[in-house]
Every structure is written in structure tokens, then in C-alpha cells.
Amino acid sequence: MPTSIITTDDLRDFKLELLDDIKKILTNQSQGRLKKYLKSSEVMDLLQISPGTLQNLRLNGTLPYTKVGGILFYDSEEIQKVLNDNRVHHGLNS
Template identity: 75%
Template sequence: MPASIVTTDDLRVFKRELLDELKTLLVKQTQGNLKRYLKSSKVMELLQISPGTLQNLRINGTLPYTKVGGIIFYDSEEIQKVMIDNRIHNKF
């Protein structure tokens, strides 16, 4: 069996390819796990908030929702947008 020499450049290329593949897998996994529309119980679990807090977010217009029959649904993209819009950056 012939010996092959692995250079540092080969290792860098391998590292870059591996990181790119991992990034792609993580993006696919993240997109696949979160449904587009979430029920109240799932939103409370994700945000770790009480039913009263979720109701306040609906009432004051912070969190948009859709009501179909007696079930309230929240758009996961809207929840992410609210979280990003309300991000606080402290400067020390």
C-alpha cells in the first residue's frame, strides 16, 4: 500500500469542508424541528413564560396571533422577529 503525505493545506481544506457540512446539517435540523404555526402551549414552553404573560403579549400587541375556532396559533417567524426586535445590547 503506497503511503500518502498529508500537508497542513490538506488539513485546512478538510476542516473547511467538515465545518461547511456541519453548518448545513444544523440549519436543516433547526428548520425541520420548528413548525411554522405553534399553539399556545408550545410558545409558553419555548419562551418559558406563563399563560398570563402570553395573554399580556397578545393583548398589548407584542405578539401577533391567529385564532381559528377556539385555538390560538402563533407564527414561529413572528416570534423570532419579536425576540430580535426586543434584543437589548448593554454597553459597559
């Protein structure tokens, strides 16, 4: 098996590429650019919820979903709508 030597220049280049990729991801998230449809694992990561909580949100009708085959998909715009509709404003005089 051939060996390849990694130099400090290689590591620096890798670091710069990795930082660029992370910046792109963070920029897309901060600009609200999500994929149109998210899988369950992506929704759980996005909302920081457990599989059981996601299931409860599906079953009680809070979070709409589409099932294709055995895979559940969630519309990212619907997730944002649910979050906006359930926003709690404290200390506002109405």
C-alpha cells in the same frame, strides 16, 4: 393477560432509539427549525412564560396571533422577529 419479558437487549435498544429521537429534536431546534405555527402551550414552553404573560403579550399587541375556532396559533417567524426586535445590547458604544 399474556406477559412479555423485557431483556437488557430490549432496554438497550429502547435507550438507543430514545437517544436518537432526542438528538433529532435538539438538532432541529439548534438549526432553528420550528413548526410554522405553534399553539399557546408550545409558545409558553418555548419562551418559558406563564399563560398570563402570553395573554398580556397578545393583548398589548406584542405577539401577533391567529384564532381558528377556539385555538390560538402563533407564527414561529413572528415570535423570532419579536425577540430580535427587542434584543438589548449592553456595553456597545453607538
